[in-house]
Amino acid sequence: MIRINQPLNPASIAQPDHLYVADAFDVLPCCEDAGCDLVICDGPYGVTTNDWDRVANIQEFNLNLIKIFSQKLKPGGALYLFGKPNCIDFIDYRPYLHLRSKIVWYQPSRLAQGRLNYTNNYDIICYFIKGNKPKTYNLDDIRVAQLVELEHRLRCERVPSVKNGRYGKTKFDDRGKNPGDVWGDIKQLTYKSQELVGREALNTIQKPERLMERLIKASSNEGDLVLDPFAGVGTALAVCKKLGRNFIGIEKNPEFAEMAEKRIKLAGKEIKQGLLQYAE
Numbered sequence: 291m292i293r294i295n296q297p298l299n300p301a302s303i304a305q306p307d308h309l310y311v312a313d314a315f316d317v318l319p320c321c322e323d324a325g326c327d328l329v330i331c332d333g334p335y336g337v338t339t340n341d342w343d344r345v346a347n348i349q350e351f352n353l354n355l356i357k358i359f360s361q362k363l364k365p366g367g368a369l370y371l372f373g374k375p376n377c378i379d380f381i382d383y384r385p386y387l388h389l390r391s392k393i394v395w396y397q398p399s400r401l402a403q404g405r406l407n408y409t410n411n412y413d414i415i416c417y418f419i420k421g422n423k424p425k426t427y428n429l430d431d432i433r434v435a436q437l438v439e440l441e442h443r444l445r446c447e448r449v450p451s452v453k454n455g456r457y458g459k460t461k462f463d464d465r466g467k468n469p470g471d472v473w474g475d476i477k478q479l480t481y482k483s484q485e486l487v488g489r490e491a492l493n494t495i496q497k498p499e500r501l502m503e504r505l506i507k508a509s510s511n512e513g514d515l516v517l518d519p520f521a522g523v524g525t526a527l528a529v530c531k532k533l534g535r536n537f538i539g540i541e542k543n544p545e546f547a548e549m550a551e552k553r554i555k556l557a558g559k560e561i562k563q564g565l566l567q568y569a570e
């Protein structure tokens with residue numbers, strides 16, 4: 291892994307397994323067109339007072355990113371765009387990418403103290419594809435436990451379900467089920483989480499490795515190229531390293547980039563020592 295601290299020459303090409311400490315909008319033009327298998331975009335949400343989160347209009351900001359990523363993705367490649375529930379409202383992304391799902395990342399433990407409205411308890415992860423068909427969707431790598439007791443399971447197997455207008459049998463699959471589009475099984479990090487790199491990274495910055503792991507396993511294969519233009523403290527990049535994916539990371543805050551570099555190096559060491567695991 292190489293960390294580049296100098297501004298990138300606009301004529302150069304961004305290289306795999308590099309972390310660029312720079313503004314994403316300076317480096318993205320240097321990423322090869324149709325070169326990425328997957329983009330993980332966990333950038334500004336436009337809701338906090340952090341300098342990096344201040345954007346004039348989050349929907350216009352996201353539309354601009356969607357346009358850029360549609361150029362950088364291979365046909366069938368995937369984009370996961372993080373945000374708040376309104377993050378792609380009233381913009382027309384359809385000429386660029388195809389929206390397959392809006393995944394709800396449900397966080398029941400968030401402090402619910404709203405007095406005039408229902409407290410927002412979830413983030414959205416917009417799952418886009420370039421074209422109509424994903425080139426990769428590794429369902430078997432992301433199945434989750436099917437929490438049905440035995441008696442109910444037998445009953446389930448006799449319950450008819452409708453698929454493409456025809457009745458079929460609901461099947462219990464021992465390998466687990468599709469995680470669906472509401473994810474309540476992956477908790478937000480807390481100040482007690484082992485993987486938290488520091489208090490300042492809590493809530494606004496650092497995502498759980500298990501969340502990134504699910505996205506990366508589902509929509510890429512070993513050796514694929516994953517682009518993370520707002521890398522933060524490097525969660526997705528460290529997971530890429532653990533899972534044998536190549537990556538291009540961009541982060542403008544040098545302190546976060548330094549933490550990201552440490553995590554990627556640690557992931558490399560863990561691979562060598564056969565110690566791979568995701569902390570709770």
Ligand SMILES: C[S@@+](CC[C@H](N)C(=O)[O-])C[C@H]1O[C@@H](n2cnc3c(N)ncnc32)[C@H](O)[C@@H]1O
Binds near residue numbers: 312313498540546
């Ligand atoms: C939500 S955080 C990403 C967290 C990351 N997923 C993680 O788990 O560590 C967004 C990051 O985007 C960075 N950022 C915001 N605007 C940027 C820009 N124009 N170029 C590069 N990085 C930027 C911020 O410094 C911040 O670290």
